[in-house]
Amino acid sequence: MKSVIVKRSTIYLVWVIPIIAIIVSGIMLFNEYAKMGETVVIIFKDAQGFKQDETPIKYKGIHIGMVKDIEVDPKDLNKFVITAKIKKSFSKYLTEGARFWKVSPKLKPTEFTGLSTLFSGTYIEFSPATNDPEKLSKLKKKRKFNGFQEEPKTNVTYFKLISEDGSLIEGAPVLFKNFLVGNITKRSLKGKKVEYVISIDNRFANLVKVNSNFWKISPVDIKASFPDFQLKVNNTLNFFFGGIQFDSPDNSPSVCSLNKNSKEFQVCNGKGFYLFPSKSDTEFSLKTIKLVLKNAHKIQSSLKIVYYKGEVAGKVVNAEYDVETDTKYLYVRMKKKYSEFLAYKCLFWIQKPSLENLNIPSIIKGTHIEFAFYNEKSEPKDTYILHHSKPFGKVVRIKLKSEHSAGLSAGDYIFYGKTIIGEITSVSLKENSEYYSAVLYSEYASLLKGKPVFYKKSGFEGSLSSEGLTLKVSPLKQLLLGGVGLLKCECKNSLEKNTYPLFKSRRDAERYIYLNKDGAKFILYAETLKGIYEGMGIYYNGMKIGKVYRVDFDREKNIFKLYSFVEKRFKPLLNQNSLFYKASGIDVKIGLDAVEVKTENLISLLKGAIILKTGKKSSSSNPLKEYKLLSESEFQAKNFVKAVLISDYAYGLKKSSQVRYRGVIVGKVSGLDIENEKVKIHLLIDKKYSYLLTSSTKFYIEKEKFSAGEIKNASASIFGSFIKIAYFPSDKKKSEFVVAGVNPSDTVYLKGLRIILLTDDAETLQKGSPIVFKGVEIGQIESISLSEEKRVKIVCFIKEKFRDLITENSVFEKIKPLSFKVGFVYAKMDFKSLSAMVKGGISLVSVGKGKGVNDFYTFELKEEKK
């Protein structure tokens, strides 16, 4: 039994083998199934290099799956649908955020990647969204992915650049201050332009600002511009591949905040930056404006640069020439700082090197484009006209008419003072007159309101005019260029509208202006032209009021006609009784006191002048049209009364010495001669003062006198000796006088008390010595003479207000000069009394009691008490 059981059991034991087989096979098959993994779909834009069942999916080098199928999306032929199996163990990582990308060998300027795939072939790299299991469980499962063409960079930001050419290769470096911050990720052709996508490390992405400038760097930079030359070799990395450099203004906002979920080439900046061909280009605006140059054949030189007042303002980037219309189109990019000026009214013209700006830079610049703008808002335009010469913007066009050949040419400037206010544009000849077309810059157009005249400027302008000798030397530029000057005139202009006279010299213009002023024009008839010249001034009391502007000869009457002009404001001076006479240079010194007035007319002193004397106004005040020009003697006869003064000695008198009455000049000495051993002084007394010439009137000669202590007759010392008249009314007229012996004091005419002091010795007393009371000067000695008793008779003048001080019992004492030193109190006296130190004086010692005194009451002058 036992054995049977055993045997049976061994027989059944055989079945263990298939059971084991089932288990083993099951495990093996399950393992294989597990290996087959999850099916995922990855969509690529490019399936090159992928092979069905061959292309592995790797995670950091290990196989995690295999491409099982490659198909083209029937809806979009640019999409390739890759079906792949991923190991089961990795299926949990197939979530949102997981990425697949293609790894193929790439040779980049900055790195070599995917070298191993050279032999192994392209594969797909997998990267899970995160390694953290907790986070992983929260993410959604995903079985469909978009594949990247290359490793997506999570820590970079993408920017788009638009360029004119595509010479840079993918992977070329992007530098900031020569520091590598990223590289070119993608290059593609968009329309006519090349679009680069650059990736910049997030650490540096904020360096890209809104106003950042990107430019291409080439291995070698050569900058050659006057006056410097630069050769810069960039670092070797760029040497082979070139690259992109950028800089950013500090005060510009960042383009974009960090984009963490960066998908493929999701660029930060929508429009993209412009990639400038070189650094110097970054200064230029992107906007291209078009300049149209007509009659382009006239301009032979190539135009490259646009200047604004010597600064480079723009450059010509492209030029086209239309043969049929002979028009040249220049495409210009302005510098950024100048491009905003395009919002103003702008002008472009071709500037040729000219004499005006002849210097080395201008020669180097050669023919170039100049640019200017006017402070006038305007819509920015795309197209501007390029003028052949400087356009005048807002100008006023005028014409100048010249009777003479002025010898000016187009381009000559018009000056006002030293300011260039316009220029001549063309010359034409019409009816023996030269006509110049000219423009005035609008800002100076107001000068035309002054109804100006123009004259040809010459380098030197010298003239001996009634204003004096003037010599003007223009600045060298004007000296070389010549030009036209403008003078305000307020003249009536007989020429047609906007036409102005042009004179051959400033002097002509000035005369024209002068004569165009409102005023009186009249003719002076002169018998002789001696000392008379064109332009001779007409003076009234030393003031120039007009001049002779033309001299003519009337043959019939054998007389000279002097066409004369008197300014409007002096017109009232002219009336029927007006007299004109010619004063010779020296004769003009009619009143030497008036020298000050006349100094400005020094020229008239030298050259003589015509003097106007206005007579009394007659009933008709209208000036005459014609006057006779009197000679000096004729004039004097009409205006002065003659008198003769007999003297023993001339005392320094000379011709034109003054005759004064109460300090007023009433006449002058017309001549001196000697007759019967006496000096005969011929006087001319103004008619107005002829009443002075009575039989009682006395004449004195006031001499120049210098003495140690004083300057006496101060005016005489300046003007020389003069004649003084002491007038005493009388009915009898007289014309011949004898000089009175004693020269009266100036106090003679003053009201006051006159007393007589008698003494034996005059000592230092003299005319003018003071009479003091308690230190106050109350009067002075008027005259000293000898009385019949041979005593010294001193006539004293006491000022009216001190009259009451003098009584019958008043006592007078002499003051000796020495005593002044002792009496300190006198030292307090004013300057006049200082002269008393020399002159001595008289002191009113005591007033005394008693009645007041009458004129010429006599006192005894006592000696000073010690």
Add this chain to the structure above:
Amino acid sequence: MNLSEEKKKKIVFKSWAYTITALIFFFPANFLPMMVTGEMGKAEENTIFSGVVYFFVHGDYFVASVIFIASILIPIVKIVGIVFLLLIYHFKVEEKRLLGINIYHILHFIGKWSMLDVFVVALMSSLVQFGFVAFAKPGPAIIPFALVVIFTILATKNFDTKLFWS
């Protein structure tokens, strides 16, 4: 010399067990990769059938058919043959006895050749070892395949034609 019931039962049981085991191992042998070959770093796993398809697609019909016959057809034929023999025994179909003997001899004969595939793999694995450039190594299917062959041989060996006459 008749076989005892005991003996008969033992033979039949063993035969069935071996055959079924062979049949079980037949699945992993065909679904798992037989050989992993590598070329320039990229590895390729080949099952028996994919190898056949590979050669067939590439026009090597002879090789394809040899592999197909040796590795797929013969094991199937052997298993089916033994099952057929066992069924003859069970249902005592006397007129098929001669056929059964003939089949038994055929199975006995082809038994040793069916290891061809294993030899090929063994040979390749030992000869093609150039590391990165090219390599061949046995896949997981080699063991079940070998077991299929072994168990079919065991089944054949175990079977006794005397069973038909007992």
